[in-house]
Structures are given as structure tokens and as C-alpha cells.
Amino acid sequence: MDSSFSNEFDVIVIGGGIMGSSTAYQTAKRGHKTLLLEQFDFLHHRGSSHGESRTMRATYKKDYYTKMAVESSKLWREAESEAGYSVYTGTDHLNMGPVGSASLKAVIASCEKNSFPYQILDHGQFTDRFSGRLGIPEDWIAVYTELGGVIKPTKAVSMFQALAFQKGAVLRDNMEVKDIRRDEARGGIVVCTTKGDKFWCRKCVVAAGAWTRKLVRSIAGIELPIQPEDITVCYWKIKEGHEEKYAVGGDFPTFSSYGDVHIYGTPSLEFPGLIKIILDHGCQCDPDKRQWRPEPDLDSLKEWIEGRFLGLVDGCAPVSMQSCMYSMTPDEDYVMDFLGGEFGEDVVIGGGFSGHGFKMAPAVGNILADLALAGRADGVELKHFRIGRFEENP
Ligand SMILES: Cc1cc2nc3c(=O)[nH]c(=O)nc-3n(C[C@H](O)[C@H](O)[C@H](O)COP(=O)(O)OP(=O)(O)OC[C@H]3O[C@@H](n4cnc5c(N)ncnc54)[C@H](O)[C@@H]3O)c2cc1C
Incomplete structure (x- = not known):
């Protein structure tokens, strides 16, 4: 992206938990100017990605999670070797x-x-x-x-943030996003914080964990059952x-x-x-x-x-x-989809990880980055993760 403005980005990721951090790592690694915004201190204990241990397992009733877990176990090793330390013990x-x-x-x-x-x-x-x-x-x-x-969760979040930073991402904490809106004049998305900061991006990924429902309701009036x-x-x-x-x-x-x-x-x-x-x-x-x-x-x-x-x-x-x-979520499947409505494919949602997301974070980061940057995630059957399924099966 050719921009002389420090507040303009290709991708803004909202939420510095494991999903937002692994997504920011992916978009930065692929050469896109990335901003990661977190409402609290980085590595805080008020969300879902802190603590000392998360379980890895590949046995799932739903086979698409088995594939994702196998893929992730490989991606965890790749990220570890890039970082030079270990977060995952088999x-x-x-x-x-x-x-x-x-x-x-x-x-x-x-x-x-x-x-x-x-x-x-x-x-x-x-x-x-x-x-x-x-x-x-x-x-x-x-x-x-x-x-x-x-997997050691706090260390793993820190690892993806460090890798994202190494690849050129800008990381800002204590930045609560209160609004996301279309830039009617020039296209793209404007992200506003409670402190009055305004950032512009082509694509925005919302990975706000337990706050996803509140944030999506306030920006788009859509009620996600998370x-x-x-x-x-x-x-x-x-x-x-x-x-x-x-x-x-x-x-x-x-x-x-x-x-x-x-x-x-x-x-x-x-x-x-x-x-x-x-x-x-x-x-x-x-x-x-x-x-x-x-x-x-x-x-x-x-x-x-x-x-x-x-x-x-x-x-x-x-x-x-x-x-x-x-x-x-009601079916315990994740949400990984475009927000739609006035935001079309410019805002991507990654949430509802239903107590079994951590192990999948490297694959989820890939998928959310693919959706934001390419508008599709090849090889992933997205129907399980679509927002529209909640309307079909209320
Ligand atoms: C006790 C426990 C045990 C678990 N065990 C396992 C396990 O064994 N295996 C497994 O695979 N998974 C497990 N999980 C699930 C896994 O930890 C979660 O799926 C995962 O951490 C979710 O990450 P996240 O990034 O979506 O959410 P979070 O980590 O909560 O990150 C979301 C971030 O967004 C920020 N945010 C929210 N709103 C805004 C805003 N408006 N502006 C800026 N920032 C904002 C939040 O502050 C937060 O930091 C467990 C979860 C818990 C709680």
C-alpha cells in the first residue's frame, strides 16, 4: 500500500487475543500494512486467551475440525521455529x-x-x-x-504479536474500538476508538472474543448469537x-x-x-x-x-x-465470515470459538487473513462458519 498517512492501513485487526494476534501475523507476513488494536493492555487476563495451558487434540466429531487441528499442529511448529522458542508440548x-x-x-x-x-x-x-x-x-x-x-496460551499470544511486529505490523493497546464505519467519500473502512483516534483501512477483521456480539450489534445492528x-x-x-x-x-x-x-x-x-x-x-x-x-x-x-x-x-x-x-455459539461452530450488509466483504468476523478455538489459532489466522485479503479461503468449507446459518437454523 502506498500511503504517506500513518493512520492508514491495508488491514486493521480488532482484538489482541490469540485469534487477532495470529491474523495480524498472517496479514503482516504477506506484506500488508497491518494495525492490531486491543482495548486493554496486551496479554491481559480479562478475555479468553490468557493463562498457562490449552489442550491440543485432533479427535473431533466434526471432521472439518480434525483437519484444522492437524493443519494447526504443523503451523504451531512453523511459528515456533520462526520465533525461536516453544509454546506447544506434544x-x-x-x-x-x-x-x-x-x-x-x-x-x-x-x-x-x-x-x-x-x-x-x-x-x-x-x-x-x-x-x-x-x-x-x-x-x-x-x-x-x-x-x-x-499449548501455553499467554506465551503463544505474545509469540504471534512479536512475529507480527517483526513483519512490520503496528501494535497498539489500550485502544478500545467503539465504531467501524464505511468511508463514504473514498471507500474503505474507518475505525474509531473511544479516545478519539481514527484509522482508515481497506479491510478490517473483528476478533473481539466475548465482546464480538456487543461490538457487532453496535456497529451494524446485527445480533450474532455468541x-x-x-x-x-x-x-x-x-x-x-x-x-x-x-x-x-x-x-x-x-x-x-x-x-x-x-x-x-x-x-x-x-x-x-x-x-x-x-x-x-x-x-x-x-x-x-x-x-x-x-x-x-x-x-x-x-x-x-x-x-x-x-x-x-x-x-x-x-x-x-x-x-x-x-x-x-448455539452449534458450537465458529463464526468466520464477512459481516455483510453495508460492509460487504470489507469487514470480516472471527468469533464464537466456543471453548475449543485455541489449538486452531494458526489455521484460523490464515483463514481470516485469506478472507480479508483475497475474499475467499481456498480449501475451507466456509458454510459451517457462515453468519447466515443462524437465520436458517434459529
Ligand atoms: C478456561 C478455558 C479453557 C480453554 N481450553 C481450551 C483448550 O483446552 N483448547 C482449545 O483449543 N481452546 C480452549 N479454550 C478456548 C480458547 O482459549 C478460545 O477459543 C480463544 O482463546 C479465543 O480467542 P479470541 O482471540 O477469540 O478471544 P480473546 O482472547 O478474548 O481476544 C479478544 C480480544 O479482543 C479485545 N477486544 C474486544 N472488544 C474490543 C474493542 N472494542 N476494541 C479493541 N479490542 C477489543 C479483547 O480485550 C480481547 O483481548 C479455552 C478457553 C477457556 C476460557
């Missing part, structure tokens, strides 16, 4: 549930379809393998797969002397448990002697009026942990809790 992934569980059947079907190696463990085999660490009820089985892992949920991350204490058995880098996997409630966790990684075990649901919230009082359904968690996690300190209570937000 592990195996363990799925547990009652015999006949639909979720486990879907995991097995996904492995079969994609030729992923997997092992089914019955109660006896499971006990042999995880003896003294983890147990399952007699009428449960487990499916063991290879493509798992743990519901923020407050999720509580719980860390549990491992008995002294047992820490190594659950440590990342050994043979303890990332895991998902599909019983009455969906529970998941990672090997011990961030806090020595603690392990993350959390519920995959929370309570609806307003991202601007959070209570900061994590109140998870501790009874379900404790009931699940007791008798299963054999190396945790008795008394079973989390020793540390953190708040984070999911952005849920």
Missing part, C-alpha cells in the same frame, strides 16, 4: 467414558476415518497402564490417541512424592472425560505440584460486568475426581482458581 490424549458413549464412538470414528493410531483400553488395561495415578469405573473404557498436547460464559479453571494439589507421575514430558496425557459432565485437564505443567482439572461449562456472563467470583460446580468435579485421581491430596478441593471466558 503429549498423548486420553478420552474416557462409559462403554457405548456417543462421544467415544465419535473419537473412534474420527481415528478410523483419518487413519490416526489409537488404542482402546478396557477397565483392566486402563488400571495396568495408569495404576496408582488414574482410575475409571468398571463399565467405562478409554481411547488413547497420539495427537494431543499442551454467548459469553464464565469458566473457572481449577488447580488441584498432587500428594507429595507423586508429582512426577503427573508431570508434562512424562507419559501422563491430556485428557477428556465424557460422563454425565464433560471434564478435561492437562498434565501438571504450570504450577509445580498442581494439576488442572476443569468442567467444560460455566455460567453466562456479560464480559463488562463480571463477578470475578469463580463458582464452579465443585460437587461434580469432586465427585468425578474422588476415586479416580489416586495421587491427589485427600479432602479434594482446588487450591487455585482462575476465571476465563468461552464465547459459545
Whole structure:
């Protein structure tokens, strides 16, 4: 872009979480003058991309996510080698549930379809393998797969921001966007902040996480069904002397448990002697009026942990809790689409990552950059992510 104005860009990305940061990296890498705007401090803890661990897994009921996860695991490695440090540690992934569980059947079907190696463990085999660490009820089985892992989220966001900066992107935090409008005189898009700054761009990508619904409503009057949920991350204490058995880098996997409630966790990684075990649901919230009082359904968690996690300190209570937000869509599919209406294809929305987006961030960044720069994303079946699906299936 040939511009002598410092406030003019090819692409403006709104939202400095993992999705906005990986998108800004992509557009800058492709040689486009890019601005990344974040309403709070960079690497803040008020959205969805902060903290110490996110799970990687490739087994999905919906095959398009399997493809995206496989692609992303490759792209994570490429970004790491460009940055010169690591954010993603590979592990195996363990799925547990009652015999006949639909979720486990879907995991097995996904492995079969994609030729992923997997092992089914019955109660006896499971006990042999995880003896003294983890147990399952007699009428449960487990499916063991290879493509798992743990990504360090804050470090990963920082990595994409650093890479975007290296490629020439301008990064500005404490810049809350309050308006996005068409530039009627010359075409393109004008982005305005609450502080009175005005920026012009050819294309704009909105990756505003839990704020997406509010922002899109205020700029376009469109109501996207993206519901923020407050999720509580719980860390549990491992008995002294047992820490190594659950440590990342050994043979303890990332895991998902599909019983009455969906529970998941990672090997011990961030806090020595603690392990993350959390519920995959929370309570609806307003991202601007959070209570900061994590109140998870501790009874379900404790009931699940007791008798299963054999190396945790008795008394079973989390020793540390953190708040984070999911952005849920009704079908738990992402939104990656043009905003449409008066904005046509000049404003792209990336949101509604429904609690399973982090692992996909490198692929999502590619797709959002493709949509903004080329108006299409080759090889991606976009119908699953279109805004129009909400009208077809209200
Ligand atoms: C507890 C928890 C566990 C999770 N576990 C996993 C997991 O194991 N595996 C997995 O794949 N995914 C997981 N996820 C989901 C994943 O973390 C999210 O899908 C992902 O972080 C979403 O990123 P985002 O960039 O869309 O949102 P965010 O990180 O919230 O980024 C959006 C950014 O936009 C900014 N913003 C909003 N409005 C404006 C504005 N008007 N102007 C400027 N900036 C604005 C916000 O401040 C924010 O920084 C988990 C999520 C949580 C909460």
C-alpha cells in the first residue's frame, strides 16, 4: 500500500487475543500494512486467551475440525521455529467414558476415518497402564490417541504479536474500538476508538472474543448469537512424592472425560505440584460486568475426581482458581465470515470459538487473513462458519 498517512492501513485487526494476534501475523507476513488494536493492555487476563495451558487434540466429531487441528499442529511448529522458542508440548490424549458413549464412538470414528493410531483400553488395561495415578469405573473404557498436547496460551499470544511486529505490523493497546464505519467519500473502512483516534483501512477483521456480539450489534445492528460464559479453571494439589507421575514430558496425557459432565485437564505443567482439572461449562456472563467470583460446580468435579485421581491430596478441593471466558455459539461452530450488509466483504468476523478455538489459532489466522485479503479461503468449507446459518437454523 502506498500511503504517506500513518493512520492508514491495508488491514486493521480488532482484538489482541490469540485469534487477532495470529491474523495480524498472517496479514503482516504477506506484506500488508497491518494495525492490531486491543482495548486493554496486551496479554491481559480479562478475555479468553490468557493463562498457562490449552489442550491440543485432533479427535473431533466434526471432521472439518480434525483437519484444522492437524493443519494447526504443523503451523504451531512453523511459528515456533520462526520465533525461536516453544509454546506447544506434544503429549498423548486420553478420552474416557462409559462403554457405548456417543462421544467415544465419535473419537473412534474420527481415528478410523483419518487413519490416526489409537488404542482402546478396557477397565483392566486402563488400571495396568495408569495404576496408582488414574482410575475409571468398571463399565467405562478409554481411547488413547497420539495427537494431543499442551499449548501455553499467554506465551503463544505474545509469540504471534512479536512475529507480527517483526513483519512490520503496528501494535497498539489500550485502544478500545467503539465504531467501524464505511468511508463514504473514498471507500474503505474507518475505525474509531473511544479516545478519539481514527484509522482508515481497506479491510478490517473483528476478533473481539466475548465482546464480538456487543461490538457487532453496535456497529451494524446485527445480533450474532455468541454467548459469553464464565469458566473457572481449577488447580488441584498432587500428594507429595507423586508429582512426577503427573508431570508434562512424562507419559501422563491430556485428557477428556465424557460422563454425565464433560471434564478435561492437562498434565501438571504450570504450577509445580498442581494439576488442572476443569468442567467444560460455566455460567453466562456479560464480559463488562463480571463477578470475578469463580463458582464452579465443585460437587461434580469432586465427585468425578474422588476415586479416580489416586495421587491427589485427600479432602479434594482446588487450591487455585482462575476465571476465563468461552464465547459459545448455539452449534458450537465458529463464526468466520464477512459481516455483510453495508460492509460487504470489507469487514470480516472471527468469533464464537466456543471453548475449543485455541489449538486452531494458526489455521484460523490464515483463514481470516485469506478472507480479508483475497475474499475467499481456498480449501475451507466456509458454510459451517457462515453468519447466515443462524437465520436458517434459529
Ligand atoms: C478456561 C478455558 C479453557 C480453554 N481450553 C481450551 C483448550 O483446552 N483448547 C482449545 O483449543 N481452546 C480452549 N479454550 C478456548 C480458547 O482459549 C478460545 O477459543 C480463544 O482463546 C479465543 O480467542 P479470541 O482471540 O477469540 O478471544 P480473546 O482472547 O478474548 O481476544 C479478544 C480480544 O479482543 C479485545 N477486544 C474486544 N472488544 C474490543 C474493542 N472494542 N476494541 C479493541 N479490542 C477489543 C479483547 O480485550 C480481547 O483481548 C479455552 C478457553 C477457556 C476460557
